[in-house]
Amino acid sequence: xxxxxKNNDELIKLVLEGQPRAIARMMSKAETGxxxxxxAMAKIFRHSGRAHVIGLTGVPGSGKSTMxxxxxxxxxxxxxxxxxxxxxxxxxxxxxxxxxxxxxxxxLTGDDGVFIRSMATGGALGGLARPALDTVxxxxxxxxxxxxxxxxxxxxxxxxxxxxxxxxxxxxxPGLGDEIQAIKAGVLEIADIHAVSKCDRDDAPRTIADLxxxxxxxxxxxxxxxxKPVVIPTSSERGEGIEDLVAAIDAxxxxxxxxxxxxxxxxxxxxxxxxxxxxxVVRERLRKQRDGKLAVxxxxxxxxxxxxxxxxxxxxxxxxxxxx
Amino acid sequence: xxxxxKNNDELIKLVLEGQPRAIARMMSKAETGxxxxxxAMAKIFRHSGRAHVIGLTGVPGSGKSTMxxxxxxxxxxxxxxxxxxxxxxxxxxxxxxxxxxxxxxxxLTGDDGVFIRSMATGGALGGLARPALDTVxxxxxxxxxxxxxxxxxxxxxxxxxxxxxxxxxxxxxPGLGDEIQAIKAGVLEIADIHAVSKCDRDDAPRTIADLxxxxxxxxxxxxxxxxKPVVIPTSSERGEGIEDLVAAIDAxxxxxxxxxxxxxxxxxxxxxxxxxxxxxVVRERLRKQRDGKLAVxxxxxxxxxxxxxxxxxxxxxxxxxxxx
Numbered sequence: 001x002x003x004x005x006k007n008n009d010e011l012i013k014l015v016l017e018g019q020p021r022a023i024a025r026m027m028s029k030a031e032t033g034x035x036x037x038x039x040a041m042a043k044i045f046r047h048s049g050r051a052h053v054i055g056l057t058g059v060p061g062s063g064k065s066t067m068x069x070x071x072x073x074x075x076x077x078x079x080x081x082x083x084x085x086x087x088x089x090x091x092x093x094x095x096x097x098x099x100x101x102x103x104x105x106x107x108l109t110g111d112d113g114v115f116i117r118s119m120a121t122g123g124a125l126g127g128l129a130r131p132a133l134d135t136v137x138x139x140x141x142x143x144x145x146x147x148x149x150x151x152x153x154x155x156x157x158x159x160x161x162x163x164x165x166x167x168x169x170x171x172x173x174p175g176l177g178d179e180i181q182a183i184k185a186g187v188l189e190i191a192d193i194h195a196v197s198k199c200d201r202d203d204a205p206r207t208i209a210d211l212x213x214x215x216x217x218x219x220x221x222x223x224x225x226x227x228k229p230v231v232i233p234t235s236s237e238r239g240e241g242i243e244d245l246v247a248a249i250d251a252x253x254x255x256x257x258x259x260x261x262x263x264x265x266x267x268x269x270x271x272x273x274x275x276x277x278x279x280x281v282v283r284e285r286l287r288k289q290r291d292g293k294l295a296v297x298x299x300x301x302x303x304x305x306x307x308x309x310x311x312x313x314x315x316x317x318x319x320x321x322x323x324x
Numbered sequence: 325x326x327x328x329x330k331n332n333d334e335l336i337k338l339v340l341e342g343q344p345r346a347i348a349r350m351m352s353k354a355e356t357g358x359x360x361x362x363x364a365m366a367k368i369f370r371h372s373g374r375a376h377v378i379g380l381t382g383v384p385g386s387g388k389s390t391m392x393x394x395x396x397x398x399x400x401x402x403x404x405x406x407x408x409x410x411x412x413x414x415x416x417x418x419x420x421x422x423x424x425x426x427x428x429x430x431x432l433t434g435d436d437g438v439f440i441r442s443m444a445t446g447g448a449l450g451g452l453a454r455p456a457l458d459t460v461x462x463x464x465x466x467x468x469x470x471x472x473x474x475x476x477x478x479x480x481x482x483x484x485x486x487x488x489x490x491x492x493x494x495x496x497x498p499g500l501g502d503e504i505q506a507i508k509a510g511v512l513e514i515a516d517i518h519a520v521s522k523c524d525r526d527d528a529p530r531t532i533a534d535l536x537x538x539x540x541x542x543x544x545x546x547x548x549x550x551x552k553p554v555v556i557p558t559s560s561e562r563g564e565g566i567e568d569l570v571a572a573i574d575a576x577x578x579x580x581x582x583x584x585x586x587x588x589x590x591x592x593x594x595x596x597x598x599x600x601x602x603x604x605v606v607r608e609r610l611r612k613q614r615d616g617k618l619a620v621x622x623x624x625x626x627x628x629x630x631x632x633x634x635x636x637x638x639x640x641x642x643x644x645x646x647x648x
Contacts, residue, residue: 038633045631060384061501127480133632156451157480177385263626270625270632274618275610277636282606286599294595301594302587307369308457308594309362312601 008040016047018081018142020115027117030134033280041134048140051083052253055165057153057187063197064171065091067234068150070242071249072108075146081113083139087128087161088152093118115139127157130276133164133269153187160276163190164269166262167252169245173197174207188214191229193248199233199241208233227255286315332364340371342405342467344439351441354458357604365458372464375407376577379489381477381511387521388495389415391558392474394566395573396432399470405437407463411452411485412476417442439463451481454600457488457593477511484600487514488593490586491576493569497521498531512538515553517572523557523565532557551579610639 014022026044029037056071058064065088072082086093093116108114117139119132132149139147149165151158162168170191175198188194194211198204211231230248234241256262286294297315300306306314338346350368353361380395382388389412396406410417417440432438441463443456456473463471473489475482486492494515499522512518518535522528535555554572558565580586610618621639624630630638 033633042631042634046628049628267622267626270622271618273632274621274625274635274639275607277633278610278639279603279607281633281636281640283599283603286602294598297598298591298594301598302591304370304373307366308597309357309601309605310366311598312605315598315602316605 004036005039008037012040012043015044015138015142020112023115023138023142024117026138027135030138031119031131033131033134041137044141045137048137051136051140051144051147052167052249053136053140053147053149053165054249055149055151055162055168056171057151057158057162057168057190058171058173058197059153059176059187061176062171062173063236064088064150065093066236067171067195067197067242067245068093068148069108070234070236071148071245072114074242074246076111076113079113080145081143082115083136083142083144083147084114084116084150085119085132085135085139085147086116086150087119087132087158088150091118091150091152093150115142115144127160129157129160129164130273130280132161133273159187159190160272162187164272166256166265167192167249169193169195169249171195171197172207172211174199174201174203192227192252193245194229194231195241195245196231196233198235198237200235200237204233226259226261227252289315328360329363332361336364336367339368339462339466344436347439347462347466348441350462351459354462355443355455357455357458365461368465369461372461375460375464375468375471376491376573377460377464377471377473377489378573379473379475379486379492380495381475381482381486381492381514382495382497382521383477383500383511385500386495386497387560388412388474389417390560391495391519391521391566391569392417392472393432394558394560395472395569396438398566398570400435400437403437404469405467406439407460407466407468407471408438408440408474409456409459409463409471410440410442410474411456411482412474415442415474415476417474439466439468451484453481453484453488454597454604456485457597483511483514484596486511488596490580490589491516491573493517493519493573495519495521496531496535498523498525498527516551516576517569518553518555519565519569520555520557522559522561524559524561528557550583550585551576613639 011022011026015026026040030041030044033041056064056068065086068084068086068091072084075082084093108116117135119128119135136147136149149162151162153159153162153170168190170187170193172188172194173196188211194215196204196208196211199208208231215229215231232241232245232248234245256265293315297306297311301308301311335346335350339350350364354365354368357365380388380392389410392408392410392415396408399406408417432440441459443452443459460471460473473486475486477483477486477494492514494511494517496512496518497520512535518539520528520532520535523532532555539553539555556565556569556572558569580589617639621630621635625632625635
C-alpha cells in the first residue's frame with residue numbers, strides 16, 4: 001500500500017468519524033479535484049446519501065445569510081448537525097461581507113455540530129457546481145444531518161448548484177429596488193419554500209401577497225407536481241417564523257420521501273453531476289491536447305477561415321483516442 | 325441548391341446589408357444553434373471581425389442600463405452604428421425591468437443605426453456565452469461599428485461573456501448596500517475602464533477614491549500589463565461624463581491596436597469560444613447516447629456503487645466513435 005493511499009485511507013476514516021480538520025482537508029481535495037484524490041472522493045461518495053441537502057438562495061439584500069444563521073440555530077435545538085456551504089460572495093460565511101456580519105456568526109463557530117465552508121467564486125471555465133456538490137458529499141459522509149448550500153440567486157451556475165438540493169428555499173425581502181426585483185424573478189420558480197425575511201416591516205404583507213398571487217397562478221408546477229410551495233413569513237428582528245420555516249422544510253422532506261419524489265430528485269441530481277463531471281473531463285482533455293491542434297485552429301479562427309463551432313468539431317474529432 | 329441553403333444565402337446577404345429583420349432572424353438562428361443553421365453562422369463569422377466589442381457590467385442598481393443608453397446616444401453623434409446585446413435580467417433592454425425604464429429607451433428604438441437584442445437567461449445547462457457571442461458576430465457582420473454587451477456582473481457565465489469583449493467597462497455607483505458591494509468586488513478586476521454613475525450624489529467622491537485606491541494597489545495588472553484602468557465619473561442627472569467615457573473607450577481601442585494587445589485578446593476570445601463550443605457539442609452527444617449507458621450509470625450512482633466522476637469517465641469511454 002502506497003503512502004499516499006494509506007494517508008488517504010486514514011483521512012477518510014477521520015472524515016467518517018466527523019473530525020473537523022479531516023473534513024476541511026477532504027473538502028480541499030474535493031474542490032481542487034486532483035486525479036490522485038479522486039479515489040478518496042469516490043470512497044467518500046459511497047458513504048454519503050443520508051443528509052438532507054437544502055439549497056437556500058436569494059438576491060443581495062434579501063437577508064439570506066441571517067436566515068442561514070437562524071435556521072442553523074433552530075436545527076441545532078433538535079440536535080441535528082448542520083453543515084453549511086456558502087458560495088455566495090455577499091455571505092458573511094464566505095468572507096465576502098463586512099465585519100458586522102462576521103460578528104453575528106460567532107455563535108455558530110464555537111459549536112462542534114456546525115461546520116461552515118466557504119467557496120470562492122471566480123474560478124476559470126467550468127464553474128462551481130462540481131466542486132460544491134463534491135463538498136456536500138464530504139459533509140454528508142461525515143454525518144451532518146443537514147447540509148445547507150447558500151448561493152446568491154443570480155447566474156446560471158448558482159442556480160444549477162441550488163437546484164441540486166433536495167429542498168430549495170428562496171428568500172425574498174420587502175422593499176428591494178426594482179432592479180433587484182427583476183433579477184429575483186428568475187429564481188422564484190425553483191422554490192419549494194418561499195421564506196420572506198424582514199416581516200416586521202410595513203411593506204412585508206405586499207411581498208407575501210405577491211408571492212402567494214404568483215403561486216396561485218400555478219407557476220409552482222415547474223419543479224414538482226405534488227408539492228405546493230408555501231410562503232413562510234419571518235422576522236429576525238422579532239425572532240419570528242424560523243420554527244415555521246424548519247417545520248416547512250421538514251414537511252417537504254417528508255413529502256419527498258413518502259411520494260417517491262426523493263428518488264426522482266436524487267436521480268436528476270446524479271445525472272447533472274455525472275454530465276458536469278464529463279464536461280469537466282472533456283474540457284481538461286481538450287486543454288491538454290499535445291499535438292497543438294488547438295493552436296492551429298486558433299490561427300485559422302483568427303484569419304476567419306474557420307468559425308468557432310467548426311473548429312470545435314475538428315478539435316473533438318478523435319480526441320479521445322489520442323489524449324484520453 | 326436546396327431551398328434551405330438558398331433561403332439562408334439570401335438571409336446572409338440581407339444581414340450583410342444591415343437589414344434589421346434579417347439581422348433579427350439570423351440572431352434567432354444563432355441563439356438556438358440548430359445544426360442546419362451552423363453553415364449560415366459560419367459564413368456570418370467570416371464576415372465579422374471589424375466591430376469594437378464593448379462589455380459593460382455592474383451590479384443591480386449601478387445604473388448600467390441608463391449608461392448603455394447614454395453611451396449609445398454619444399456614439400451616434402459621431403455616426404457610429406451601435407448594436408446592443410442585453411443579457412442582464414435587470415436591464416430595460418432585456419425586458420426585465422419596469423415601465424419607467426422602457427420609456428427611457430424609446431429614443432433609441434426609432435434609430436436605424438441602433439439595434440437592440442435581449443437574451444433570456446435561465447436556459448438549461450450550458451449557459452449563455454456561446455449564443456451571446458454568436459449574436460455579436462451577427463451584429464459585427466451587419467456593419468455595426470460598436471457592439472455593446474450588457475450583463476449583470478454576478479455569476480461566472482455573465483463574467484465569461486463580458487470578458488469576451490475587447491474593452492470591459494465596469495459600472496459602479498455610490499450608496500449601494502454592503503451586500504451589493506461585496507458582490508461587486510468579484511468583477512472589478514476585469515475592468516479596463518471604471519465608470520462611476522450618479523456622481524451628482526454627495527457620496528460619489530468616496531466611491532471614486534475607493535476605486536482609485538484599489539487601482540493604485542496594482543490589481544489592474546490582472547487583465548493587461550500595459551493599460552492602466554481609468555476611473556470616469558458620470559452623472560446622467562447632470563448629463564456629464566459620457567463624452568469622457570467615450571473618449572476613454574476610444575483610447576483603449578487605440579491602445580489595443582497599437583500595442584498588439586488586440587491580437588492577444590482576440591486570440592483568447594477565439595480560444596474561449598472554440599472550447600465552449602466543444603463543450604456544448606460534447607454535452608449534446610452525451611445526452612443523446614442511444615445505448616442507455618447513462619441510465620445504467622445512473623442506477624449505479626443511485627446505489628452508491630459508482631461516484632459521479634468515475635461514472636463520467638465510463639460515459640466518455642469511446643463515446644465519440646459510437647455517437648459522434
